[in-house]
Amino acid sequence: MExxxxxxxxxRAPGRPGGRRPGRPLRGFGSLAxxxxxxxxxxxxxxxxxxxxLPGKSDPDKTFQVKDGVIVVTGNPNGYFHxxxxxxNYVLLLxxxxxxxxxxxxxxxxxxxxxxxxxxxxxxxxxxxxMEVQGMNREFGRTFPVGQVKNDFKFDxxxxxxxxxxxxxxxxxxxxxxxxxxxxKVNGVEVCTGNSELTEGPFGLQSEGAEIHFKNIKxxxxx
Numbered sequence: 001m002e003x004x005x006x007x008x009x010x011x012r013a014p015g016r017p018g019g020r021r022p023g024r025p026l027r028g029f030g031s032l033a034x035x036x037x038x039x040x041x042x043x044x045x046x047x048x049x050x051x052x053x054l055p056g057k058s059d060p061d062k063t064f065q066v067k068d069g070v071i072v073v074t075g076n077p078n079g080y081f082h083x084x085x086x087x088x089n090y091v092l093l094l095x096x097x098x099x100x101x102x103x104x105x106x107x108x109x110x111x112x113x114x115x116x117x118x119x120x121x122x123x124x125x126x127x128x129x130x131m132e133v134q135g136m137n138r139e140f141g142r143t144f145p146v147g148q149v150k151n152d153f154k155f156d157x158x159x160x161x162x163x164x165x166x167x168x169x170x171x172x173x174x175x176x177x178x179x180x181x182x183x184x185k186v187n188g189v190e191v192c193t194g195n196s197e198l199t200e201g202p203f204g205l206q207s208e209g210a211e212i213h214f215k216n217i218k219x220x221x222x223x
Contacts, residue, residue, distance in 0.1 A: 037220050038220045039219055040218050042214070042215070051084050053126060053204070055079065055126060073214070078207060079126055080206045082120060086202050087201075089177060090177055091174065091177075094172070095170050095216045096172075097167075097170045098167050098211065100167045101167075111137075112212065114208050115132045115134055116173070117130045117204040117205075118198075130146050130147070130201065131151065131182060131196050137167060140160060141155065142157075143182055149196050160189075163187045172187055178222060
């Protein structure tokens with residue numbers, strides 16, 4: 001499916017920055033000295049610094065919305081929003097959660113899907129050549145190519161199952177990209193690592209069938 005690029009700041013009335021629940025440990029930052037060296041990529045108010053890719057004449061305001069310091073992605077239609085800058089070596093931090101269906105009685109049956117598109121190449125379309133860090137709840141962090149890309153990754157499903165919070169609760173993802181190596185942690189636990197021939201490019205967050213929320217999106221550029 002062909003995608004048309006829409007540039008939208010999705011301005012909303014100012015909302016409070018997305019905070020964490022009082023008393024909950026900062027599990028996703030367990031492997032870091034802190035996030036003081038990170039620069040925010042999301043201002044908590046709108047998508048300044050990001051661009052959107054959706055099919056045809058789809059309205060980005062209906063797919064990507066900012067509410068109370070959180071980016072709410074409806075999941076329909078398929079598409080993504082991406083940084084307007086290219087990055088090579090960096091650590092990306094973000095908090096994510098899916099909207100929990102009222103009738104969900106087993107988290108393992110939840111099929112919510114999204115993803116982080118890393119090192120996007122060439123034309124922005126649905127879907128571009130890149131490496132995808134899987135955002136599907138059951139396989140978050142599993143990394144694989146979109147298009148023809150040489151790669152070698154190892155995914156630890158058991159580690160993810162232990163680290164991941166319940167559907168509807170916030171999780172923190174930490175994605176480190178360094179000279180083609182991509183390592184993903186969920187709530188401080190490594191779930192996937194490996195390397196590919198792609199080493200730099202913009203990165204984006206997907207809309208792909210389920211409502212997912214993002215906040216506290218930050219980056220630390222490495223040497």
